[in-house]
Amino acid sequence: MTDPVKLNIADRLRASASRWPHQRCVVYPEGRDRNGRVAYTHSTFTQLNQETDDLAAGLQKLGTTPKHKLVLMVKPSIEFIALTFAIFKTGATVVLIDPGMGRKRIFDCLDEIEPDGFVAIPIVQAIRQARGKRYRKANINISVGRSFSYGGLPYRKLLELGHNRFQPVETLSTDRAAIIFTSGSTGPPKGVVYEHGMFNAQVDLLQQQYQIQPGEIDLPGFPLFALFNLAMGVTTVIPDMDPTKPADVNPLRIIEAIENQGITQAFGSPALWNRVGRYCVEKSIKLPSLRRILSAGAPVPVPVLEKMKQCCSEIEAEMFTPYGATEALPVCSISASEVLNETAAKTAIGQGTCVGKPFSQVDVRVIHEVSGAISSFEKAEICPKNKIGEIIVRSPSATREYFNRPDATALAKIPDGNQFWHRMGDMGYFDDENRLWFCGRKAHIVRTAQGLMYPVCCEPIFNQHPRVYRSALVGVGEAGKQQPVLIVEPEANCYPKSQNARNTFLDELKVIASQQELTDSIFDFRFHRKLPVDRRHNVKIHREDLAIWAAKN
Incomplete structure (x- = not known):
């Protein structure tokens, strides 16, 4: 831990006002005129x-x-x-x-x-x-x-x-x-x-990693990300959307803002870009001003990456998927190009989701899973490469405590001299190229009598089926004796309407399961019209709720 210095994150706004006094700072869609054109208001x-x-x-x-x-x-x-x-x-x-x-x-x-x-x-x-x-x-x-x-x-x-x-x-x-x-x-x-110092470090890490330049124009689909822009000299254009429902966003509103404000960077959950990407591909729309697209909250499906890459007409334009959590952000990053050209094929056969290499100044380790608190870093056992374990992070932007939750803080933090490591609550491993692979939340591991099953490794194997939109692997029963159950949300208009169609769909899923060692122990398949997801990003699947549902149905 470095010695405290005089700092207020609002100092970054003062500095931006001094350097770029007349640049637009925040742009807000106030309404529409009688011809349907957007009327904006702004502050420098x-x-x-x-x-x-x-x-x-x-x-x-x-x-x-x-x-x-x-x-x-x-x-x-x-x-x-x-x-x-x-x-x-x-x-x-x-x-x-x-x-x-x-x-x-x-x-x-x-x-x-x-x-x-x-x-x-x-x-x-x-x-x-x-x-x-x-x-x-x-x-x-x-x-x-x-x-x-x-x-x-x-x-x-x-x-x-x-x-x-x-x-x-x-x-x-x-x-x-x-x-x-x-x-x-x-x-x-x-x-x-x-x-204040943690916010300041976040701004520096993000700006350096993505080479974000003053004068750029950002469309943040998650309100908190707008706060970083003021510290970077970047103009914020607030999107015309309900930030609590990114999966229901009107893609025309996002495209409209990108086109009429010359957006160079945009952030949104995978659910938002799924809507926008599908619409752009269907209507052959290009977004030439975009240089950089960011998406986080959960692993971004390969089809979403493919569609958003098609939307960008600039050769150098790229989509990135930073990995992190509220307690430690950012941690790692990977580009859509690297995913599509190198890692997607491995994800498809059950190797997890590659989240890339750590940011500069961010240390990441994978340790053997421990259920309780870890009193010191010396007691944490580091996993070798390609061995799945628990992900921990040490970073200038990692937070050190939960408010009034000493027990939760003790479980989540590992003391290391005058520093500490944050336990992400995620499972993963490092490959031979020092890239981190995410295998799912620790709380979501399916613990069977035959061993551990990691949902984020197993689910992509089934998600390649053309009629599967997404799936969730859950465990039913006592930990250590759980039975794996795969719950499938079919693509729109693909939910089986008859018993015959249902049986055919199930048979196809069983064939897929039998072809991989990771999944050949899955015999129980269920259909769900709409998997429950988190309210913030509309993309993290509530596997705990699904496990209860599966046990009752």
């Missing part, structure tokens, strides 16, 4: 930096200090980005909870945080007031929206309250900047504590 770097100063000063006038935790629940917009950096500037902690995780989980997260205030849309402020006794400490409340404020000071009033009154607060690289909750795809959501 100078304007946004001044706005965040005034917002921060307003928060200070309301009593905000570095000790406070403020929940931010605002739709993707200029206001969302401005408020995030304003909270950073006060030294307070911004708390970000994925609105797509469901009401009960959201309330559980809020109970755990005990917020000092809500910076939120009116409906959230109304709920806060209705549950006033539950949030007794929430005295700093800002309402962002055009309707009633429900007890929160309106955004415009906050700006006026703080106009030209900002008093800078000194923070250190090790001071808490944010608490970001995990999606809870493999357990209860946990609050990941981010320090």
Whole structure:
């Protein structure tokens, strides 16, 4: 661990405003004119930096200090980005909870945080007031929206309250900047504590790896990724979409933004690019301005990579799939070209999904699986190459703890002198070329009497069937004696409608299973009209839920 230095991640916005004062910073699709054309509003770097100063000063006038935790629940917009950096500037902690995780989980997260205030849309402020006794400490409340404020000071009033009154607060690289909750795809959501220095390291790692240049124009399909752009001198164009439902995105809206804003870089979940890629290929649409496409959240299916590569007319344009987690991002990266030309064939025969080589300054190891906490790195046994084990990471951007979860922190972190390693909760291995291969979540291993089965290795073998959209391998029964069950979601309009069609489909899947040693122990196959997936990326399959479903059906 390096010694703390004076740092606030909002310093990067100030620097961008100084270097590129008149460049557009954030562009937002405000609406449409009577002819259907998109009407955009925007702020320059100078304007946004001044706005965040005034917002921060307003928060200070309301009593905000570095000790406070403020929940931010605002739709993707200029206001969302401005408020995030304003909270950073006060030294307070911004708390970000994925609105797509469901009401009960959201309330559980809020109970755990005990917020000092809500910076939120009116409906959230109304709920806060209705549950006033539950949030007794929430005295700093800002309402962002055009309707009633429900007890929160309106955004415009906050700006006026703080106009030209900002008093800078000194923070250190090790001071808490944010608490970001995990999606809870493999357990209860946990609050990941981010320090200012960790955010700063993330920006540097991403910019260096992908050679992102100031002046580029980015379309972030995941709101948090917009925050990196301000630190890089990159213009953010907020997409016209519901970020909690990327699988339902209207591809025309994404294509429209790329074309009329000259987007050079875009980030989205595999579910988003599946929609966009299919549409572009069907309509023979090219996206000439794109230089770089990023996708993460789960392994990106080969057909999605193929379609998005077809969409890019620039020879040097590339799609990348960075690997990481909320607790440690980024870790590794691989290009679509390398996948399509080298690793996809190995994935198809059960060798897992290659996630590439580690980023510069990021150390990755694969250790023998351990069920409990590991008290020190010396007690972790490193696996040889090509041996599947548990993936651990040491990085300047890796987070060191979960908020108020000492037990979970102890399970997830391995002390190593004055540093630590984060346990990703993933299984994988290094090949002879030092590339990391992902084999699935540790929690999803199917533990049979004959040995371990890794879903991400087995599923692609079946996903090559032309009528299979995706599949999920789960275990039914007691660990160590589980029976493997493969649950298949057919392609659209391919769900078997008769018993004869069902039997034919099943016979074809059984033949595929029998041809590979990895899968020849699978005899139980089920069909599912739509596999349950995570709410954040709409792509991580909820295998725990499917295992329960399979046990009952």
